Structure formats: structure tokens, C-alpha cells
Amino acid sequence: xxxxxxxxxxxxxxxxxxxxxxxxxxxxxxxxxxxxxxxxxxxxxxxxxxxxxxxxxxxxxxxxxxxxxxxxxxxxxxxxxxxxxxxxxxxxxxxxxxxxxxxxxxxxxxxxxxxxxxxxxxxxxxxxxxxxxxxxxxxxxxxxxxxxxxxxxxxxxxxxxxxxxxxxxxxxxxxxxxxxxxxxxxxxxxxxxxxxxxxxxxxxxxxxxxxxxxxxxxxxxxxxxxxxxxxxxxxxxxxxxxxxxxxxxxxxxxxxxxxxxxxxxxxxxxxxxxxxxxxxxxxxxxxxxxxxxxxxxxxxxxxxx
Amino acid sequence: xxxxxxxxxxxxxxxxxxxxxxxxxxxxxxxxxxxxxxxxxxxxxxxxxxxxxxxxxxxxxxxxxxxxxxxxxxxxxxxxxxxxxxxxxxxxxxxxxxxxxxxxxxxxxxxxxxxxxxxxxxxxxxxxxxxxxxxxxxxxxxxxxxxxxxxxxxxxxxxxxxxxxxxxxxxxxxxxxxxxxxxxxx
Amino acid sequence: xxxxxxxxxxxxxxxxxxxxxxxxxxxxxxxxxxxxxxxxxxxxxxxxxxxxxxxxxxxxxxxxxxxxxxxxxxxxxxxxxxxxxxxxxxxxxxxxxxxxxxxxxxxxxxxxxxxxxxxxxxxxxxxxxxxxxxxxxxxxxxxxxxxxxxxxxxxxxxxxxxxxxxxxxxxxxxxxxxxxxxxxxxxxxxxxxxxxxxxxxxxxxxxxxxxxxxxxxxxxxxxxxxxxxxxxxxxxxxxxxxxxxxxxxxxxxxxxxxxxxxxxxxxxxxxx
Numbered sequence: 001x002x003x004x005x006x007x008x009x010x011x012x013x014x015x016x017x018x019x020x021x022x023x024x025x026x027x028x029x030x031x032x033x034x035x036x037x038x039x040x041x042x043x044x045x046x047x048x049x050x051x052x053x054x055x056x057x058x059x060x061x062x063x064x065x066x067x068x069x070x071x072x073x074x075x076x077x078x079x080x081x082x083x084x085x086x087x088x089x090x091x092x093x094x095x096x097x098x099x100x101x102x103x104x105x106x107x108x109x110x111x112x113x114x115x116x117x118x119x120x121x122x123x124x125x126x127x128x129x130x131x132x133x134x135x136x137x138x139x140x141x142x143x144x145x146x147x148x149x150x151x152x153x154x155x156x157x158x159x160x161x162x163x164x165x166x167x168x169x170x171x172x173x174x175x176x177x178x179x180x181x182x183x184x185x186x187x188x189x190x191x192x193x194x195x196x197x198x199x200x201x202x203x204x205x206x207x208x209x210x211x212x213x214x215x216x217x218x219x220x221x222x223x224x225x226x227x228x229x230x231x232x233x234x235x236x237x238x239x240x241x242x243x244x245x246x247x248x249x250x251x252x253x254x255x256x257x258x259x260x261x262x263x264x265x266x267x268x269x270x271x272x273x274x275x276x277x278x279x280x281x282x283x284x285x286x287x288x289x290x291x292x293x294x295x296x297x298x299x300x301x302x303x304x305x
Numbered sequence: 306x307x308x309x310x311x312x313x314x315x316x317x318x319x320x321x322x323x324x325x326x327x328x329x330x331x332x333x334x335x336x337x338x339x340x341x342x343x344x345x346x347x348x349x350x351x352x353x354x355x356x357x358x359x360x361x362x363x364x365x366x367x368x369x370x371x372x373x374x375x376x377x378x379x380x381x382x383x384x385x386x387x388x389x390x391x392x393x394x395x396x397x398x399x400x401x402x403x404x405x406x407x408x409x410x411x412x413x414x415x416x417x418x419x420x421x422x423x424x425x426x427x428x429x430x431x432x433x434x435x436x437x438x439x440x441x442x443x444x445x446x447x448x449x450x451x452x453x454x455x456x457x458x459x460x461x462x463x464x465x466x467x468x469x470x471x472x473x474x475x476x477x478x479x480x481x482x483x484x485x486x487x488x489x490x491x
Numbered sequence: 492x493x494x495x496x497x498x499x500x501x502x503x504x505x506x507x508x509x510x511x512x513x514x515x516x517x518x519x520x521x522x523x524x525x526x527x528x529x530x531x532x533x534x535x536x537x538x539x540x541x542x543x544x545x546x547x548x549x550x551x552x553x554x555x556x557x558x559x560x561x562x563x564x565x566x567x568x569x570x571x572x573x574x575x576x577x578x579x580x581x582x583x584x585x586x587x588x589x590x591x592x593x594x595x596x597x598x599x600x601x602x603x604x605x606x607x608x609x610x611x612x613x614x615x616x617x618x619x620x621x622x623x624x625x626x627x628x629x630x631x632x633x634x635x636x637x638x639x640x641x642x643x644x645x646x647x648x649x650x651x652x653x654x655x656x657x658x659x660x661x662x663x664x665x666x667x668x669x670x671x672x673x674x675x676x677x678x679x680x681x682x683x684x685x686x687x688x689x690x691x692x693x694x695x696x697x698x699x700x701x702x703x704x705x706x707x708x709x710x711x712x713x714x715x716x717x718x719x720x721x722x723x724x725x726x727x728x729x730x731x732x733x734x735x736x737x738x739x740x741x742x743x744x745x746x747x748x749x750x751x752x753x754x755x756x757x758x759x760x761x762x763x
Contacts, residue, residue, distance in 0.1 A: 044435035046405035176462060201435050204465075248436035251465040256440035260391055260408065332656050352662035365653040369675045379661030416661065 107137025
């Protein structure tokens, strides 16, 4: 059965204009998120992951200029449609306690948009599902541990009934077991026919729990690949950067690549990874590399086969 | 800990790993017990021989200072070290907010690698970084540790990482600091 | 591009500071000739020759207002600066002096905040025999607590900042830490706090002078002008109260404007 595509992003670019200087933060990004799947977006800090989430939610600052097209269920996302969809159809699972009102019991914060009795019953059921005892509903945010808070935030996201969930770095600082637990909840969301956009810098977790992985580098999408391609020595991967990323993990060789990701001011039109790439040729530096489909994924590299 | 030894400390969050690191570096005073280096208590003044590197580099640098000042606060790192760490010249005149976490962490490491540093405590220093940057930093730290006989205490929840970089792994189980020790293959 | 926008944003605050500076120094360099008594000119309503009118002794009210404002600003400036110094000292003691010192200072802060300002200023000024000294000391002694609180909180936050811990690890002594790490972060707060103290100081100074516990009639600050005008309101000389009152209000608003502009500017800088 073919699942319906929920979110389509085509050629999305985000530029910031500050003091007359224009910097490109995201360029030519195309992605889709389907019902029932987890799409992980990975990349180094500063690669533009969070920016992508903010663009989808329409939460970019005023000096940002967005070009390209984003659609949700065929409906174009813009300043008019987003406020209507945000929180109802598309929702963000925030990463920390600071998103909760410190002066309201958490139970009420989860169900307060709904009618009281129905909401309370549903929240209680959800809390039970997430292993939170009913007393938790009456507690205040400061009384909860980090893990509990995260589960409360998850419940709120589920109860909102949103179809597209954006999870921005839900796992940093958690031990492996707790992180896996969090990601199991994401999987449960997906099983119910939602789409999850998981934004993380933690590649091995992303690979473990997502269906597809999108690799961002210096504001550019270099590859999207099925998660199962991240295996063994990474030969199934399409882009040299994804391969390097995979092989830099401590369990996969721990091989560093020299050099640094270019900062937003020094970005080039051609392949941004070329200066560090083991496979680079003169052609790589010549012109912009288009994103093309390849073996069930996409890649932005002229050498990929 | 022996000179040049690399000990990994792993355990769940909230079990006191970071507190231990602060005590070991002399930032906090223990209520009971003592931390000794060469059988002597830690010095309370001057450059500390046990240096701590934090998880969040953006909090560990003064936002009003230029990177150059931050780098040279303790001593003047030579160009070789900076090259090895991948610190680029033009970064030096920037302010911390103009650099990414990975780039800032390089400065924090360079700053802590003074000639008098005997032990380096790394408290989840690469948790917020991407795998490539993580591998870069650890390669350099291991190199330094071997060259100078500098000890490393690696606090992490990433077992694979600890196994890669450490000679000995201590599992921290609860607040009493009980735990099992396992010797890694290396 | 950048130039243009910064000139535009600076124009307002620059104009405000210029106005206040001119007012402040008017008392020193202003022309006193208009202040001579001339009963043939007494009680004139506002006109081109005397925009603010003249008083019952024929003195030009505009000149009197400017001199009064100048004196009031001077007193306010002195009081606010002393207040800020006290706040800095006590806030620092509370933040770095250990638990006992913190408790003591916090107690004093609460005590001062608990008593209405105006009452305390009145008592202190009265006890010191009024006059310039009484007012300055009274206002200075009562206005530091809120700023001291800010200083204390800011320093406590800074003290546990990882970059300070790191700096100490690198062998830096407490003096160096204070001068190079803490002061630069504290200064903006302190400046904003001090500027925002001015309007309070000026208003309180005028208030107690108006009530007769502050400056003497030989030192005609705004409070004196306003107090005197009350005697003549019933005889229809409304301008004696209205124009000095409006000028006082304008001065206070200018300070408020400057203070909040600085505050915005500093927070913006910190958030970039």
C-alpha cells in the first residue's frame, strides 16, 4: 500500500538579510515526508537542521527570505495557511522543560485546549501508555525529571491530533536506553499513520529508528537514503560525506576527515563538501551540483553511482 | 589514575559523573575525602594541572571576548597545536556567537592543553557534535595524551566511544560511586 | 546601509541627551538678568516676551524654570550616582561575600523596599536639616535597593558561569576575573539602572521640596517653584504651575526614554 505524502518541500532556500549582507542558510532543499514514516534529518551543528524545522512551521525571524515551495497534503504552506495548520496539523515536539508553563499542573497543560472531562480522560489514558502515573497530571513542571517532562511533551503532541510531528533534538544528554525509549514513542506515532520529522545530530540513533535519513551539510541537502543503507562500511551510501559521517562513528572505524564545514558567509555555489572530499575532481568545483534521484534515494554528487 | 592513562566513566544521567569531574578539577570542594595529585592536595592557585572541558562550549567562553583572547587566557598555544585542532586564523578575530559548537569546543580544548596540564577531564565533550567533528577531536586528544603522558578521564554515555578511546572503563552506577570496572581490549 | 540605519536610531537618544545636558548646564552659564525683580512686569500672562509668563515679582518664569530644572537635574544626578555606587558596593558584597553577608544585605534591601520611599526621604532630609545636603543624602540613601538587587542577581549568575570556572582553572585570580569577565557584563545593567534612577530621584527631590522638607527657597529648584505657585493659583496665575510642571514632566520622560533605549540596545547586543 502506498502511503500518502504529507509534506513536500521543493527547492527550499532560506536567506538572511542583515545590515545589507545576504547570507544563504539553506539552499535548494527538496524533501518529502510520508504518512507512517520517520524521516531523520542529520548534520553537524550549523548545517541548517533546526532552520528547516522552523521554516516548515513558519517560525523564521523577520529578516529571513524564503523561496521555494512547501505543501502539506497538497496545500501550499505560507503565512496564510500556516497559522491555521500549526499546532493542529503540524506540531513541534520541543526539547525542554522551558516550553511548559511552570505555574500550571502538567496534566492541564496537555488537555487545556479541549473540553475538560474528555481531555482529562484522554490525557490519563495517554499518560498510562507512556508509563506516567495518574498523579503526574497534578504535578508542576519543576517536579518532573527530564525524561518525564519529555513524555509529557510527547503526550501533548499526540493529543493535539497533529499528523506531522517535528521532533527537534529529542535525545541529547540521554543515555542510550532512555534515548531508545523516546524513539520508540516516535515509532508508535508513525505507526498510527503520522509522519515524523526527526531532527538530530546523533547519526547512529537516527539510523536505528528512522525509515529514511536526510543528510544536511552547510545548508545543502547532500543525500536522502533509506536507513538500511547506513550499514557495514557505508558502501551503499550515495554521497562521500554521508560515508565519512558514518565511518566517523566510534563503532565504525572512528575515521576523522580533515577540515571544517564552511560557515554561512563563505558558502559556494558548487559542491560544499568538495574541499574535504576524497573523491573530488576539477568538475566538482565548476558549477552547482543538482539533486538527483538514485537507487531509491536522492544525492547531490556528480560521482555517485 | 596513572599518568597517561585514559579512563572512561560511563553511567546514567544524574548519577553524579559531572559532579565528580568538578571535584576532581578542584572547582568544587569535597565535603569529605580528598583529591590528591602526586600524593599532594590539588593547588588552589595558579594554573590547575587538572583541567576540565565542558559539554557546552558556548557556555564555557565569555561571549564578550574575541576568540583570540579566550584562547590565550591561560597560555599561548603554538600554531602547530592550532593547526592540529583545525582552528583557522580568521576565527581568532571573531566573537563566540559567530562560531559553531564544534568550532568553539576546539578552542576550549586548545585552551586547556597548557604545558602544565597533567590530566584532562572531558565531560561529554563531543555529545553535541557530529560524528566527523567528534572523531577529529578525539584523534587529537589521543595523540596529545600519548605524546605528553597526559591522563584523560572521559565522561560519556556513549559506550562505543569509551571503548574506542579508553584504556580502562569504570561504570558509575549510583550516588555512592559503586561500580564495576572492566578493562577494555586496548 | 548600516550607517544610515544607525544614524536614524541614534538621532532620538542623541537629541534627548543634548536637551538634558543643556538643561543641566543652564544653571551655570545661563543669563541671570531675567531674574531681577521688576514689579512693573509682575503677574504677566504668557506672551512672546515671556513665553512662560512672569511671577508676582516680575521675574521671567521661563528663565526661572530653566534654572530650577538645572538645579533639580544636578541634585538628581548627584543622588543617582551616589545611589548607584551604594548599589554596586552592596550588591557586590552580597554576591561574593558569602552567605552571612548576603543575608545581611538582602535583609537591608528588603527593609528599605518595605518602607515607602517618600516617607524615608522626608525623614532623612528633615533629620539632616533639609537643604541640598539633606535632599541628596535622602534620595541617595533610598534609591539604591532595587539596583543593588539587580547587581546581586547578575553577579550570582556570572559567578557560576562555566567560563568563569574555566578562567579560574587557567590560573586567573579573583581580581582579574572581576575586572575582565564580570565587569563588562555588569556595566550595561548598571548604566541602565543608573539612568533609570534619575527620573525617580528628580521627582522625589521635587516632591519633598514641594512639601517644604527639602531645598530652601534660596535654592529655587522645581519643587520650590511649584510650591510657590500654589499660593498664586487662586489669583488666576495658572502659568506659574502649568509650565514648570510640564517641564519637569518632560525632563523625567526624557530620562525614561534614554534609559529604555539603552536597555533595548544592550539586550539586543546580547542576543545577536
